[in-house]
Amino acid sequence: MSDPALPAARPTVDPRRLSAVPQPAGQRAPGGTQGGTVFDIKGVDVFYGDFKAVKEVNFTVTRNEITALIGPSGCGKSTLLRSLNRMNDLIPGARVEGTVAYHGKNIYDQGVDPVEVRRRIGMVFQKANPFPKSIFDNVAYGPRIHGVKRTELADIVEDSLRKAALWDEVKDKLKQSALALSGGQQQRLCIARTIALSPEVVLMDEPCSALDPIATARIEELMVDLARQFTIVIVTHNMQQAARVSDKTAFFSTEVNELSDTRTGVLVEFDDTQRIFTTPSDERTENYVTGRFG
Numbered sequence: 495m496s497d498p499a500l501p502a503a504r505p506t507v508d509p510r511r512l513s514a515v516p517q518p519a520g521q522r523a524p525g526g527t528q529g530g531t532v533f534d535i536k537g538v539d540v541f542y543g544d545f546k547a548v549k550e551v552n553f554t555v556t557r558n559e560i561t562a563l564i565g566p567s568g569c570g571k572s573t574l575l576r577s578l579n580r581m582n583d584l585i586p587g588a589r590v591e592g593t594v595a596y597h598g599k600n601i602y603d604q605g606v607d608p609v610e611v612r613r614r615i616g617m618v619f620q621k622a623n624p625f626p627k628s629i630f631d632n633v634a635y636g637p638r639i640h641g642v643k644r645t646e647l648a649d650i651v652e653d654s655l656r657k658a659a660l661w662d663e664v665k666d667k668l669k670q671s672a673l674a675l676s677g678g679q680q681q682r683l684c685i686a687r688t689i690a691l692s693p694e695v696v697l698m699d700e701p702c703s704a705l706d707p708i709a710t711a712r713i714e715e716l717m718v719d720l721a722r723q724f725t726i727v728i729v730t731h732n733m734q735q736a737a738r739v740s741d742k743t744a745f746f747s748t749e750v751n752e753l754s755d756t757r758t759g760v761l762v763e764f765d766d767t768q769r770i771f772t773t774p775s776d777e778r779t780e781n782y783v784t785g786r787f788g
């Protein structure tokens with residue numbers, strides 16, 4: 495199911511060759527996989543009908559890094575995230591202008607298949623949303639509908655559950671309902687379901703906001719580990735989380751549109767996470783990360 499309009503997908507790496515020990519962002523093992531632009535986002539505006547939700551967004555996403563989108567409620571973080579895999583196409587009235595270049599190819603160009611875009615660029619949502627099916631069938635769902643052979647499914651399911659750090663907890667109950675898992679396990683299952691399609695990029699929209707601190711720490715460790723193989727873009731309200739896991743941070747804020755009394759999201763600053771949290775160049779960023787605003 496490859497789309498000739500998109501650049502070839504990167505081959506996946508056997509996770510068993512990767513260390514299971516997560517390392518802090520920025521200190522990942524050198525393996526020649528870091529570096530390289532995955533997304534070049536240029537002049538992106540997103541509208542819902544006549545309302546401009548975010549405007550003039552420019553930043554890049556680098557391979558095997560975690561990029562965090564932070565900012566106050568309503569500044570357009572989720573809107574922008576959804577524009578990276580054409581998820582906004584599913585919202586009536588939503589429209590994206592500008593360029594979201596994925597390996598140099600605008601995903602909004604004519605002829606690009608949004609289904610293939612979403613296979614390459616997977617998404618994990620705020621609230622874990624397993625299907626009312628078995629653990630196995632949840633993970634096998636995507637590969638099945640993409641025509642993967644029955645004989646290959648068991649390996650894909652095991653591999654994806656291992657990558658999502660869930661295998662040891664569920665290997666003896668793959669036929670049980672996914673709905674019987676804890677919230678944190680369900681979220682890791684949803685991550686396994688996403689990576690079962692071998693995406694290159696995983697978009698995460700506040701993946702820990704419904705989880706307790708222990709389950710959150712587990713997902714944070716997992717994210718850092720997954721970034722060895724995938725490129726991750728995460729929306730988070732939790733500034734400590736952005737500081738702990740991400741390599742780069744984009745800080746968004748809003749500007750008031752005086753005529754309509756609405757607010758449009760703007761990208762204030764994009765930089766290395768360490769810089770955003772220690773020596774940001776914009777006063778609005780400093781006010782936000784120090785808790786004086788937002």
Ligand SMILES: Nc1ncnc2c1ncn2[C@@H]1O[C@H](COP(=O)(O)OP(=O)(O)OP(=O)(O)O)[C@@H](O)[C@H]1O
Binds near residue numbers: 542568569574731759
């Ligand atoms: N489906 C939609 N239809 C119309 N307007 C929308 C829709 N989704 C979001 N918006 C509006 O777009 C703006 C940005 O919303 P978005 O959810 O992207 O912000 P956010 O920064 O992710 O917010 P939060 O942190 O509260 O989740 C807001 O003004 C919101 O009301």
